[in-house]
Amino acid sequence: MPRWGMAVDLDRCNGCGACVVACHAENNIATVGADEAARGRANHWIRIERYWEGEFPDVRLTFRPVMCQQCGNAPCEIVCPTYASHHTEDGLNAQVYNRCVGTRYCANACPYNARFFNFFNPAWDKPLHLQLNPDVSVREAGVMEKCTFCVQRIRGAQLQARADGGELRDGDIQPACVQSCAVRALVFGDLDDPDSEASRFSRSPRGTRLLEDVGTRPNVTYLARQS
Amino acid sequence: MTYPPAPLVDDGLLRPLVRRSSSPSPPVISSRIDSDLLRPLLLTSSRFYVVAAFFGAFVLAGLVAWISQIYFGFGISGIRRPVYWGFYVTNFVFWIGISHAGTLISAILRLVNAGWRRPVTRCAEAITVFALMIGAMFPLIHLGRPWLAFWLFPYPSERLIWPNFRSPLVWDFFAINTYLTGSVLFLVLPMIPDFAVVRDKSTGLRRRIYRALALGWRGTPRQWHRLETAMQIMAIAIIPVAVSVHTIVSFDFSMAPVPMWQTTIFGPYFVAGAIFSGIAALIIAMAVLRRVLHLEAYLHPVHFENLGKLLLVMALLWGYFVFNERLVTYYGNGPAEMTVFFRTQRDSFAPLYWTMVVCNFVVPLVLIGIRRFRTITGCVLASGAVVVGMWLERFLIIVPSLGAKYLPYSFGTYRPQPVEIVITAATFAAMALLYALFTKIVPIISIWELKAGEHPSPALIPPATEEHRLGELHL
Amino acid sequence: MSAVYGLYPDGRSAQEAVNGLRAAGIADRDIVVVSSQPMEDYEFGHMDKSTGMWWFACLGGVVGMSAGYGLVTVTEASWPMRVGGLPTVAWWPNLIILFEMTMLGAILATIVTFVVSALLSRGRLYDPAVADGAILVGVENAADDWAAVANLTRALRAPPGARVKAL
The missing domain is CATH 3.30.70 (Alpha-Beta Plaits)
Incomplete structure (x- = not known):
């Protein structure tokens, strides 16, 4: 059984935001409009956090793409009363929209603020409504949602591999953000396969995990120059 | 079920209450108890309807607000990422806290057989039941899809999936369920003999209704013993349940890895705060009842003084817990914790924080600690401050932590919207309305318990207790 | 007569x-x-003072606790869900359910005993x-x-x- 994970090379990320756009397109994430976005209700399953280091004029700009960290010990899963948030066998932190009653407890428990609430029924600005992905359900008002590591692509690739009678090779599965990253800052793969690219990166001495001290055991590794 | 028969012999004793004069020489006080305490049930002035309509209008507005929130979507509230809990959960914790007034106070005072409790217990237990009903509404109101709330109940469903017993929200469901069941029964049990009194003193439809409510109560020694034993068992059972309820409410916060939430002190801190706000609510309710229903002969300054002293103790305990919580955080000096710490201590939430400290600590200490101010007015003023302060406390536990959770990029804040404010106001109106209606249906002071306290047998009660001292005051 | x-x-x-x-x-x-x-x-x-109400209350508590035990273990084991790295049947949280069910059982048993022994005379x-x-x-x-x-x-x-x- 694989354990899906991701490695993010912060030294490669240039903050272009292609991953954010790709994620919106792939996962049918509603656009909320300028007013709601100003109130902090824009739902970006992956976001580019932008930090400045140092004092002006000696400033260095760094970017950190943050998505659901697919934690091994996920705080969001424990607190969900209806098992809408639970752990799959392949290490994914799954969200079952139809089971969600909208307590929003999972979002409070998430240290990464990687969970999003549908305040209204989803809507898309024209012509975005013409490019909805048929593999992903849309979420009604009152439901939590979050990055799934593009589980529809994972399952699709697994089914395809089984149909072809072959093995799933490293790199066969690419979540939308990974696929769209021009500088290959994002790498996705099986962490239990010692030869996969993601696995090798996650063991890199440059690697750290986000808020490791909270004890969530994330499956996303951030690689950065150690100063 | 056997109901008592119609009077076997009607010897003219069933006269209207007001003209009743020559019953077989009942004790004088006793007759006054009946007429004083049954008056609100039998006579209703037009002022009552005005008050009921006033509060009813607020409740209606709250209902409209909730329906519009369901209809238009949760977005019309002020909730936003990352502050996903706001006024609703504040109200939930606050009202569940208020509910600790009654059952806990009356159960403890019953167990230690404090004589001065007798006129107080029912007011307190009624607060518990109503506050709990209101508080238990909020998990529903704050749900994204409230029409699916029953998915939290443990029942075998076609979805083949049960609630997650590892979730604090499911613990909440069990705890509130047990507490509400226990509190309602704890309130209703000692009402049965009083229903029998109303049954015997009224006529017509009211008589038929109270005959059903009295459940065939006659008042044999067997019934009295069973009632008192049942009350004793309930009192013993309800105290740990009450403690568990607010501990579990605190677990809603302390089980999540959120700065300033994940702390072991939250259990006792919340329980102490709950009793604190509960006593304050009880003092206010008693003062209003005393004034409106003219119960000056039953609710004496000594009751307010005793409850005021309890309030003072809880204020000190509250201060102690807050100091503990703050000091440990300060010395831990974690970056995430310190962000929240200074947010409340000196940044954006500081005005609210220091208002809370003044309301919860300084005001009670001054108004109740100094004997000259420890009057009914003083106690009520202090209680009002405490209710405000405890509401702020719950708000300040929830919002600043959620708004400053670890990653500075996603910090945020929260501003309540009209829908939340209206619903919050409606809950206070609902409390007042339910309480007003309750006084019209049930004698607000337990008649039989008051009478039972009239004849303290010197052989059974040591002379130096509170009971004896108050017995001389004809309580 | x-x-x-x-x-x-x-x-x-x-x-x-x-x-x-x-x-x-x-x-x-x-x-x-x-x-x-x-x-x-x-x-x-x-x-007519002697009563078995205390015993019935205890009995109700035992029944409630058993019901709670059955509820948590059967439901958790019959459809095992993995959440947050906790064991499928996690005892710490289950103790809370057991406690509440015990108390509910005791309270209900007390009331039933009261109704049967005092009101249905x-x-x-x-x-x-x-x-x-x-x-x-x-x-x-x-x-x-x-x-x-x-x-x-x-x-x-x-x-x-x-x-x-x-x-």
């Missing part, structure tokens, strides 16, 4: 009436006392004067024998302030 009873203004004369009935050969279980408040200061107020003898503070002492289903009834009436009439009625 179905019942004969007296109404007494205070506990003292009620006690005398009870004693009189006993002297007339009536067993305690046939003596009906009705009062508008517990009369624990007097001996007759302690009649057969007696029907009552007089609304009780609500005014009178204490009723009487005998229900008294013997049809005229002499015996006269004997009872005499005993009930003896204490001061008595008002005896028969039906």
